Amino acid sequence: MLSSAEVIKKTNRFSAQNYAPKEVVIERALGVMVYDPEGNSYFDMLSAYSALNFGHRHPEIVAAAKEQLDKVTLTSRAFHNTVLCDFCEKLCELTGKELTLPMNTGAEAVETALKTARRWGSFVKGVPDGKQEIIVCENNFHGRTITIVTMSTDSSARDGFAPFTPGFIKVKYGDSDELESAITKNTVAFIMEPIQGEAGVVVPPEGYLKKVREICSRNNILFVADEVQTGFARTGKMFACMHEDVEPDIYVLGKALGGGVMPVSAITANRDILGVYEPGSHGSTFGGNPLSCAVALKAMEILVRDDYPKQAFEKGEFFMQKLRAIDNHHIIDIRGKGLLIGVEFDTDAVPYVKKLIHNGVLAKETHERTIRFAPPIVASYEELDDALQRVRKAFTA
Numbered sequence: 420m421l422s423s424a425e426v427i428k429k430t431n432r433f434s435a436q437n438y439a440p441k442e443v444v445i446e447r448a449l450g451v452m453v454y455d456p457e458g459n460s461y462f463d464m465l466s467a468y469s470a471l472n473f474g475h476r477h478p479e480i481v482a483a484a485k486e487q488l489d490k491v492t493l494t495s496r497a498f499h500n501t502v503l504c505d506f507c508e509k510l511c512e513l514t515g516k517e518l519t520l521p522m523n524t525g526a527e528a529v530e531t532a533l534k535t536a537r538r539w540g541s542f543v544k545g546v547p548d549g550k551q552e553i554i555v556c557e558n559n560f561h562g563r564t565i566t567i568v569t570m571s572t573d574s575s576a577r578d579g580f581a582p583f584t585p586g587f588i589k590v591k592y593g594d595s596d597e598l599e600s601a602i603t604k605n606t607v608a609f610i611m612e613p614i615q616g617e618a619g620v621v622v623p624p625e626g627y628l629k630k631v632r633e634i635c636s637r638n639n640i641l642f643v644a645d646e647v648q649t650g651f652a653r654t655g656k657m658f659a660c661m662h663e664d665v666e667p668d669i670y671v672l673g674k675a676l677g678g679g680v681m682p683v684s685a686i687t688a689n690r691d692i693l694g695v696y697e698p699g700s701h702g703s704t705f706g707g708n709p710l711s712c713a714v715a716l717k718a719m720e721i722l723v724r725d726d727y728p729k730q731a732f733e734k735g736e737f738f739m740q741k742l743r744a745i746d747n748h749h750i751i752d753i754r755g756k757g758l759l760i761g762v763e764f765d766t767d768a769v770p771y772v773k774k775l776i777h778n779g780v781l782a783k784e785t786h787e788r789t790i791r792f793a794p795p796i797v798a799s800y801e802e803l804d805d806a807l808q809r810v811r812k813a814f815t816a
């Protein structure tokens with residue numbers, strides 16, 4: 420087996436440099452722990468940006484995958500498979516919507532939501548095709564396609580990728596007045612993250628989601644919630660919109676939906692919105708494949724059975740309380756909901772990330788000064804306590 424140093428060297432030699440990974444090589448993993456080729460262990464506090472809510476290799480999800488591997492893995496949507504119907508039913512039930520459209524990655528689900536909103540605008544609302552406008556938030560993260568980076572305000576995500584897609588208007592996140600003033604007769608949708616994850620765990624002011632809902636309804640525009648990172652219990656509710664008892668028109672979902680095993684994404688909405696598709700108008704070769712559906716179905720069953728929202732809420736309180744007790748005057752803010760937590764420093768956070776890794780905790784900075792903690796929701800209190808002792812050591816040394 421290659422050593423960590425050899426793996427890093429070889430990866431850098433043969434892979435494009437669109438990432439700069441921390442110098443940790445993961446060879447295997449189970450639950451909250453990952454291990455490098457030398458046998459060093461680390462507590463995973465990033466959880467693949469919330470895709471690992473169930474921890475690594477959750478035994479029931481792995482068993483569901485293995486069982487499906489022995490039956491059929493891929494059919495394409497040219498034919499039916501026996502698992503897609505159960506997957507769609509379960510996701511409709513969880514989100515309280517009538518229809519599901521399955522894709523694979525978060526970015527594809529976002530693209531699907533944008534296409535749906537434009538079609539709904541043209542076919543249902545009566546906006547002339549080609550005139551549809553979609554309002555987005557500053558500092559958003561919705562993925563990496565050309566259209567999605569059009570929506571971004573981050574120059575490193577945009578530089579050199581022009582020409583961009585027309586039809587997007589940017590407003591300040593958390594400011595409902597700005598949203599309202601940006602609406603025109605051609606506006607079809609507003610897309611937002613209920614908590615901005617990549618921007619540094621930015622929680623909007625209390626009442627914002629409710630106001631957004633009200634403004635969207637009054638102006639006949641679709642409220643699209645990108646819950647790819649916040650969904651499936653991460654923030655202490657099944658979906659983060661539920662913190663304000665708000666129901667978006669379209670849910671955009673991904674990451675944890677795949678149970679940490681497969682890329683699985685989807686959007687859900689009612690028939691008056693998702694009914695705009697006829698056969699041939701949109702699709703994906705791998706979207707809704709039986710292996711993905713089997714894995715996601717099992718993940719959703721576990722989520723409900725083991726009350727992950729309650730677990731994330733209670734463990735989040737515990738975690739936040741312990742973080743607040745850490746004495747470091749460079750920490751200027753600790754924020755978040757459930758187990759999606761950001762610690763902001765008044766200085767560069769990268770040296771602290773290095774210290775965390777040195778102490779056996781995997782985490783990563785977002786935007787230089789904030790460290791995101793998003794441990795797997797399956798983490799036990801003993802495991803969290805142990806990890807927090809390491810965090811304290813790293814932050815006070």
Ligand SMILES: *Cc1c(COP(=O)(O)O)cnc(C)c1O
Pocket residue numbers: 468524525526527529560561562563612616617645646647648649673674
């Ligand atoms: C990660 C993320 C995406 C993109 O998902 P990919 O699977 O990486 O394409 C979209 N929206 C949000 C909020 C995300 O956090």
